[in-house]
Amino acid sequence: MFNIQKCFVAVCLIATIASAQARDYRYSDAHLHLVDFFQESAGVSKLIEAMDAGNIDHAMVSGIPVAKKWHENEPKRPRYYAGDDAPVYWYSATDVIIAAAMEELDEQQRKRFHPFLSGFNPNDKNAATHIRRMLELNPGLWQGIGEIFTRHDDITALTEGDTPRANNEALAKVYHLAAEFDLPVMLHSNLTSKRERNPLYLAELEEPLRNHPHTRFIWAHAGTSMELHRHQEELDFLLPTVTRLLDDYPNLYIDLSWTMLRPYLLDKDDKPRAEWLELVERHPTRFMLGSDVVGRFDSLAEGMQAFDPFLDGLSEKVAHRVARENFLEILPAKR
Known part of the structure; x- marks a missing residue:
């Protein structure tokens, strides 16, 4: 009897794995920069080729709000x-x-792209006026705001002028404007610094979540960055922090772009981590995938498909939502 039970469990596991392997994922890339830090790009035609090769139906597309000086x-x-x-x-x-x-695209191609407006100084209280002007200059073009750079380790250190904070006055005006136009806001706000092993900057993110309940926030990389990983490897307080924020703030969404893949979503053997699977299943509409590529698109398909082992660990319906639908449903056209 015991052996029969073991065989039954093994058959069930094999069936589950086979079902996951048979999934045909289509993606929405919720975090993509058409240009690099020199405002240069391989071009939108190359981006379309990469999207087609990687089963990527839709992409958020933004610029880079800063330029590197030579x-x-x-x-x-x-x-x-x-x-x-x-x-x-x-x-x-x-x-x-x-x-x-x-403007280079025909109507069918254009439907695949969802431009976010990012070219403003988040320390400047004129920023909201500038954004309104841009929305009026291109009515119907912009579908979101961001990626807004606030706490961003080395970029912050190199940026001319004051360090932006997610909870400053200038951005409060931007968040009000986003709610007025029903635009989601992608916000980069690191959870901590390179050496502090605690959520040092959490209050800077949580204040706007609390004060702007009608604004939808996409938290880029859930507050992580590669530079943080170089110094701290894994933030052991990230999961409980994200869990509480999702429970407390229904206007928060999580961008699971590349710095979240390891060491958080997948373990060292590329197996999905059960605690993150459980969190996504609890909040099935609040997570989305992003490549965070900048200006060059050769790695786009590979970067999105790298999430497949994690998606395979989710129930099939939730996996497809995270891969494609959740990003589309946060956009104003879907609401």
Whole structure:
């Protein structure tokens, strides 16, 4: 009898694995930058090729709100924002580049893209006025705001001017405007610094969640970054923090882009971690996937498909929601 039970369990496990392997995921990329930190891009036609190759039906597309300076004293142009000590500066023309790229597309292609407006200084109380002007210049184009850079480790250190905070006055005006136009806001706000092993900056995120209940916030990478991982590997307080915030704030959504994949969603053997599966199942409409690619798209398909082992651990309906539908349903056109 015991052996029969073992065989039955084994057959059930094999059936579950086979069912997961048979899933045909279609994706929405909820976090994609058409340009890099020099405001350059492989182009929207290359992006479409990469999306088609990776079963990516839809993509949030934004610029980069800062540009990297090639300093007079540097003989070689840096290849990335962290390539040297030259600063980055706020760059509003990034949105003009996005708008121009969208104009290149025919009507069917255009439906696949969901532009977010990001080219403003989040320390400037004129930012909301600028955003309103951009919305009026291109009516119907913009479907969200962000990625807004606030706490962002090395980018913060290199940015000219004051450090932006998610709870400053300038951004409060932006959040009010987002609610007025029914636009989701993608916010990058690191949960902590490179060395503090506690949620040091949590209050900066939680205050706007509490004070702007009619604004939908997408928390980029759930407050993590690769630089944090280099110094701390895994934030042991991340899961309980995200759990509480989701329970307390129905206007919060989580972008599971690449810095969340390891060590949080998958273990060292690329197996899905049960505690994160459980959290997503509890909040099946609140998580979405993103590649966070910047300007080049060769790795796009591989980056999105890297989430498949985690998706396979979810119930099939929830897996498809996370892979594709949740991002689309947060957009104003779906509401």
